[in-house]
Every structure is written in structure tokens, then in C-alpha cells.
Amino acid sequence: DDSSSSYKTQLRETTQRAIRGMIESKALRKQEFCVGMIHDATAICLAHYHGSTHTSDSSTSKHVLVIDGGASGTKLTRMTRTSRGGLWMQQGSTTILKNVSGLILTTTLAKFAAQQFERQSRLPAGEVWENSKKARTKLLKEAESVLQHPSSNNTQMRFVVDGLYE
Incomplete structure (x- = not known):
């Protein structure tokens, strides 16, 4: 992809x-x-x-x-x-x-997840990230959690957000 x-x-x-x-x-x-x-x-x-x-x-x-x-x-x-x-x-x-911060990495991962969700749900580009404060907050929280607790033994990290868009 x-x-x-x-x-x-x-x-x-x-x-x-x-x-x-x-x-x-x-x-x-x-x-x-x-x-x-x-x-x-x-x-x-x-x-x-x-x-x-x-x-x-x-x-x-x-x-x-x-x-x-x-x-x-x-x-x-x-x-x-x-x-x-x-x-x-x-x-x-x-x-x-200063140009490589946790906030930048979290935001990048959350934006990526929003783009994936928009693509899978056939939503217009930017709909989730720009127009839904609730969805953006959930994505940022989950992205921060994923980055704070990375997977071990080279397994894939799971990034799952339930109820993102209503």
C-alpha cells in the first residue's frame, strides 16, 4: 500500500x-x-x-x-x-x-491511520482528521499508546480504534 x-x-x-x-x-x-x-x-x-x-x-x-x-x-x-x-x-x-519529537511521530501515525480509515470507508480525503475533533482525539491517543508500547520480537504492532467515526 x-x-x-x-x-x-x-x-x-x-x-x-x-x-x-x-x-x-x-x-x-x-x-x-x-x-x-x-x-x-x-x-x-x-x-x-x-x-x-x-x-x-x-x-x-x-x-x-x-x-x-x-x-x-x-x-x-x-x-x-x-x-x-x-x-x-x-x-x-x-x-x-527538536525536529524529531514524540508529538511529530504521534501526529504522523494518527494522520496515517485517518487516511487508511477514509480510504477503507470511502470517505472524502481529510474528512476524519480535519472535520472530526472526537475522531482526531481518539487517533492521537491510540497513536501515542502504540508508540509508547512498541511490539517485541519484531512482531507487527496493532493499531485499532473502535468507534472512530459515527
């Missing part, structure tokens, strides 16, 4: 811009990359320690990129293990991106 593809493309491009910005500001080195996302602080520490090889070579030391998507901006923080075999971590560099 074209709109689903454009939403995924927009999210991917936004993430790429954020990481490029960190690389340009020297907050993140080019050879470091994100393998996956962990949302719980304890899980970040455990994953950081679990299965790692402990060497004194700083080029193989482990780094964790923590992404905190607040409503007004996204805070990217690079954490580095400070002790050779422990869980102690120190904060590296931090970048705050």
Missing part, C-alpha cells in the same frame, strides 16, 4: 537524519551502529553486559544508544561501559533533536 510505504519511509528517513546529525556533531562515530532497540533501562544494562567479550581494547568496547522520544524533542545519548566486566556505564555525548 502506498500510504503505508510512505509512512515507513518517513519514519526511516527521520531516524536516518537523527543518526546522521549525531555523526556530524561527533556525538556518534561512523563505525558505531544500532543493532536493535531496547526500551527498558534494566534491559539495556543487561544486554550491554550479556555475551560481551571483555578486552582492554577501547575500539571493541560496548556502546549503547539511548533514544528518549519526548513530546517536544528527541534526546539521543551514547552510553559507554566504564568498568571492564561490570554493568557500570557512563554517559557519553548527548544530542537533543
Whole structure:
């Protein structure tokens, strides 16, 4: 579907811009990359320690990129293990991106869901988002919930809103 593809493309491009910005500001080195996302602080520490090889070579030391998507901006923080075999971590560099915020992501997802609903219900474009405050509020609330509690194990996220349009 074209709109689903454009939403995924927009999210991917936004993430790429954020990481490029960190690389340009020297907050993140080019050879470091994100393998996956962990949302719980304890899980970040455990994953950081679990299965790692402990060497004194700083080029193989482990780094964790923590992404905190607040409503007004996204805070990217690079954490580095400070002790050779422990869980102690120190904060590296931090970048705050005002153009990538939780509010922007929530609004984008909610607008996408409204477009999908309009298409499936054969409604005029913009009918749900622009003309129904109640529907827009429900969509924003559900989009925020979906983004706060992403799925695990690479399963699909479910975005369901009952009684959207009356």
C-alpha cells in the first residue's frame, strides 16, 4: 500500500537524519551502529553486559544508544561501559533533536491511520482528521499508546480504534 510505504519511509528517513546529525556533531562515530532497540533501562544494562567479550581494547568496547522520544524533542545519548566486566556505564555525548519529537511521530501515525480509515470507508480525503475533533482525539491517543508500547520480537504492532467515526 502506498500510504503505508510512505509512512515507513518517513519514519526511516527521520531516524536516518537523527543518526546522521549525531555523526556530524561527533556525538556518534561512523563505525558505531544500532543493532536493535531496547526500551527498558534494566534491559539495556543487561544486554550491554550479556555475551560481551571483555578486552582492554577501547575500539571493541560496548556502546549503547539511548533514544528518549519526548513530546517536544528527541534526546539521543551514547552510553559507554566504564568498568571492564561490570554493568557500570557512563554517559557519553548527548544530542537533543527538536525536529524529531514524540508529538511529530504521534501526529504522523494518527494522520496515517485517518487516511487508511477514509480510504477503507470511502470517505472524502481529510474528512476524519480535519472535520472530526472526537475522531482526531481518539487517533492521537491510540497513536501515542502504540508508540509508547512498541511490539517485541519484531512482531507487527496493532493499531485499532473502535468507534472512530459515527
